[in-house]
Amino acid sequence: MTSATAELLSELQLDALTELVNIGVSRAATSLREMVGEQVYLSVPNVSLETRARAIAILAEREVSNLVAVHQIFEGDITGRALLIFPETKSLELVRAITGGDLPLEDIIELEQEALAETGNILLNSCLATIANMLQRSLKMSLPEVLRGNAASFFGLAPPPDAGDVVMFLYINFEVRKRDISGYIAMIMDLPSLTALKYLLDELIERETGETSPVSQ
Amino acid sequence: MSYKLLIVDDSKLARMSAAKALSVLYPDWTRLEAANADEALSLARETAFDVALLDFNMPGRDGLQLASDLLELRPATPLAVVSANHQEEIVERARRIGAVFLSKPLKEQALSAFLQDAVRRLESGHA
Numbered sequence: 001m002t003s004a005t006a007e008l009l010s011e012l013q014l015d016a017l018t019e020l021v022n023i024g025v026s027r028a029a030t031s032l033r034e035m036v037g038e039q040v041y042l043s044v045p046n047v048s049l050e051t052r053a054r055a056i057a058i059l060a061e062r063e064v065s066n067l068v069a070v071h072q073i074f075e076g077d078i079t080g081r082a083l084l085i086f087p088e089t090k091s092l093e094l095v096r097a098i099t100g101g102d103l104p105l106e107d108i109i110e111l112e113q114e115a116l117a118e119t120g121n122i123l124l125n126s127c128l129a130t131i132a133n134m135l136q137r138s139l140k141m142s143l144p145e146v147l148r149g150n151a152a153s154f155f156g157l158a159p160p161p162d163a164g165d166v167v168m169f170l171y172i173n174f175e176v177r178k179r180d181i182s183g184y185i186a187m188i189m190d191l192p193s194l195t196a197l198k199y200l201l202d203e204l205i206e207r208e209t210g211e212t213s214p215v216s217q
Numbered sequence: 218m219s220y221k222l223l224i225v226d227d228s229k230l231a232r233m234s235a236a237k238a239l240s241v242l243y244p245d246w247t248r249l250e251a252a253n254a255d256e257a258l259s260l261a262r263e264t265a266f267d268v269a270l271l272d273f274n275m276p277g278r279d280g281l282q283l284a285s286d287l288l289e290l291r292p293a294t295p296l297a298v299v300s301a302n303h304q305e306e307i308v309e310r311a312r313r314i315g316a317v318f319l320s321k322p323l324k325e326q327a328l329s330a331f332l333q334d335a336v337r338r339l340e341s342g343h344a
Contacts (some may be wrong), residue, residue: 019228023273023321026302039306044276208234
């Protein structure tokens with residue numbers, strides 16, 4: 001846990017948030033598996049509070065090549081952006097996997113933009129809808145937008161006017177080994193949402209645990 | 218008859234939530250908790266348990282690998298692997314190992330059905 005994280009979220013709040021993301025992304029992986037017809041492998045999610053610059057640096061360390069992202073903004077009690085990110089070199093392979101693999105290259109190239117937007121839409125919605133349902137709140141999702149660039153350009157998108165420098169940053173890797181496709185889902189949430197998020201996490205913790213006091217083994 | 222449930226999940230919230238459901242369904246059962254596969258295995262070597270609930274996506278070895286290890290240690294123990302990741306391959310692997318697959322977030326009703334079946338197996342001596 002970074003010091004910023006420890007200051008702003010209790011250990012159990014962070015645990016609840018990580019578990020929420022884990023459940024959301026697991027559902028998204030199940031949707032992706034249906035689309036590509038092959039098993040999707042997931043890493044364990046990493047959730048922390050970072051400065052915007054540090055979040056960019058973490059992503060930049062992971063990928064040096066050009067990236068493609070499907071980007072959606074979510075708004076409601078909590079506001080932020082969710083991105084499905086993968087190396088640009090894998091994007092045609094992803095489209096090929098989703099369209100069944102029988103199409104000629106020129107058709108795949110033509111379909112690329114639309115197929116990526118739709119895939120991102122399904123995965124990010126599946127993830128965010130699960131999180132919203134568990135928090136018992138509704139989140140409004142923008143239409144998906146396909147971006148090309150690098151971590152700095154994705155995270156340097158104009159923040160809301162009252163956004164601070166610290167963002168809640170989370171990412172989880174996914175991989176379709178048989179198709180050599182890999183990428184990750186990242187979410188950033190601006191700090192003004194954090195107070196609302198803490199409240200929602202406390203509500204979730206209370207619903208899930210009731211009166212049972214924590215036990216150590 | 219009261220039994221002992223092993224709960225393995227890297228999320229403390231998930232362990233607390235399962236503990237709450239157990240206290241409603243079987244208040245006289247006891248439980249053991251572990252946060253990962255290694256911890257669960259060393260606990261299982263020292264302490265007997267009757268039934269286990271294992272998270273799938275954990276740092277280190279996943280819940281299915283842990284299920285195999287636990288069954289080697291205590292064959293025929295009723296086990297459930299719990300995950301929101303219900304891809305066919307994962308559900309099928311759970312079935313092949315001899316574990317039940319339960320969806321996350323874990324619903325009391327689904328846990329109840331698994332535990333009732335586990336009790337039947339334990340009481341008929343098939344576990």
